[in-house]
Amino acid sequence: MTSGEKGLLLIIFSVGVLLLAIGSYCYSTTHTFVEKAISVDGIVVGLQKKDGTSRPLVEYSDHNGFTRTHYSKTGTNPPAYFVGEKVKILYDPDDSQYHLNSRIDSTPGLWGLTIFLLALGSVFIFVSALVCYIIQIHGGIWFFRKKDRLEFEENGSLDHTI
Template sequence: MKPIGIIFLLIGAILFTIAGFTFYNQQQFLDKAHVASGRVIEVRKDRSSKGGRTFYPIVEFIDQQGKSIRFNSSFSSSPPAYEVGELVEVYYDYNNPYQAEIKGFFPQWLAVLISSTMGLIFSTIGIVILSISGRVKKKTKVAAEQWPQN
């Protein structure tokens, strides 16, 4: 049972590491990002991994150099979170304006939230398994010491 607990702890640590890197990268992007007003010009349908439909917005905005930029949001949802014509705020990289995302909690932090939550779940399961394994081993040792010797 102990190796299973260690495996869960390792998976939890890996997920926490991914959450940390994702958080750091997102924070670095936000620190240097410019904000612009954009408009949803289209909502495209796509197939989800579960076979259903998911919708992601295509947004157009004008960068600081006056260039019209269109990008596909990396965040999709079902039902659609945005409507054609809706005004949104956009974060974008000045040096690469096509690296852009709609300003909002889920587009910025969903990956961090999921990986850290999964890391917490796996780590907790690993700790519980190791704790139970340790108690069983301790009880077995105590019982063996109390067993009458001939």
């Protein structure tokens, strides 16, 4: 295995591990939030247009009876909610900034980033394992072998007949 191949594998694998670590942290914080949160009914009172997406504005009553407005941090196109739609809002009453940290109770809203990071990290680790397998079975990645690279540059193709 050449140093170029080792470097490529190390980079791909490291990115995968980093994405899995960040995804695990997101899972932990979201899981803790959901465990502590109170669920209340809310109603979509408007759609905020930003960057070509629509973000729902949801009014709800907190545990003290105050009417609060949830401003969603994520938007979709087309809009995921419509004005007048009833939704569940989660918030942690022990958090002094709970009115700023409320979330809509939906799988994409709560777990979307976590799922994305864990899936992408898994793909990077799978690709690094696949590349390692190819190197072990075929003796290397053809691009990193000088003889093959020179043959490709001269002929425009590799002749690897078995």
